[in-house]
Amino acid sequence: MIRDFVSLLFPQNCLNCAQSLISEEQFICTNCKIDLPVTSDHKNPENDLFRKFAFEPKIKSASAYLYYSREGITRKLLHNLKYKGKKEIGKTLGQWMTPTLEFLEFDFVLPVPLHPSKVRKRGYNQSEQIAIGIAEVFALDVKSDLVKRKIATKSQTNKSKADRWINMENVYSEVHEDLSGQSVLIVDDVITTGATIGMLSQRLIQANVESIHLASVARGK
Numbered sequence: 001m002i003r004d005f006v007s008l009l010f011p012q013n014c015l016n017c018a019q020s021l022i023s024e025e026q027f028i029c030t031n032c033k034i035d036l037p038v039t040s041d042h043k044n045p046e047n048d049l050f051r052k053f054a055f056e057p058k059i060k061s062a063s064a065y066l067y068y069s070r071e072g073i074t075r076k077l078l079h080n081l082k083y084k085g086k087k088e089i090g091k092t093l094g095q096w097m098t099p100t101l102e103f104l105e106f107d108f109v110l111p112v113p114l115h116p117s118k119v120r121k122r123g124y125n126q127s128e129q130i131a132i133g134i135a136e137v138f139a140l141d142v143k144s145d146l147v148k149r150k151i152a153t154k155s156q157t158n159k160s161k162a163d164r165w166i167n168m169e170n171v172y173s174e175v176h177e178d179l180s181g182q183s184v185l186i187v188d189d190v191i192t193t194g195a196t197i198g199m200l201s202q203r204l205i206q207a208n209v210e211s212i213h214l215a216s217v218a219r220g221k
């Protein structure tokens with residue numbers, strides 16, 4: 001009742017079509033939720049995302065929940081999550097994704113780390129918010145401090161190939177924990193090239209992780 005009263009004073013609108021939301025709806029209206037551009041990655045183990053990582057035998061599965069496009073609803077959700085301070089969207093997206101992950105076996109959830117300077121600027125790591133939403137449903141831990149991002153730069157277009165390689169090598173810190181026998185679910189907001197996920201996976205493999213699953217909110221078509 002209090003929530004309904006609050007929404008009467010501060011009406012919430014669908015981030016996609018701007019229609020006002022009813023109390024059960026979160027961020028988008030029911031019609032827009034039905035229209036979400038869901039992939040069928042989880043039903044297709046050899047999907048396009050997984051093929052990016054097929055060279056690494058410890059990576060057992062990869063799936064994205066939604067397709068990303070420049071004008072689409074996925075972009076609106078992620079834009080609000082990353083640049084408009086709406087961190088609760090992360091948790092909600094994580095909850096929405098869980099039916100696509102329930103057949104996987106993993107022991108903990110690892111959000112892709114953000115560099116501390118970005119966390120300070122944004123106030124939170126959006127992937128950690130998504131990871132929290134997933135982990136709560138499965139009653140598992142989110143190990144946000146397992147690996148640290150050491151290099152903030154994203155744009156490496158001006159650097160030589162050799163420099164870029166060195167940069168990538170040092171993007172993430174070593175894992176100071178033995179992960180023998182453990183399976184991890186790595187959570188990201190959008191996977192594009194997969195290069196950073198590859199580096200992150202190497203750190204986990206160096207720590208003897210048993211297997212790795214990848215879950216992303218979105219990927220390109």
Ligand SMILES: [Zn+2]
Binds near residue numbers: 016032
């Ligand atoms: Zn809508």
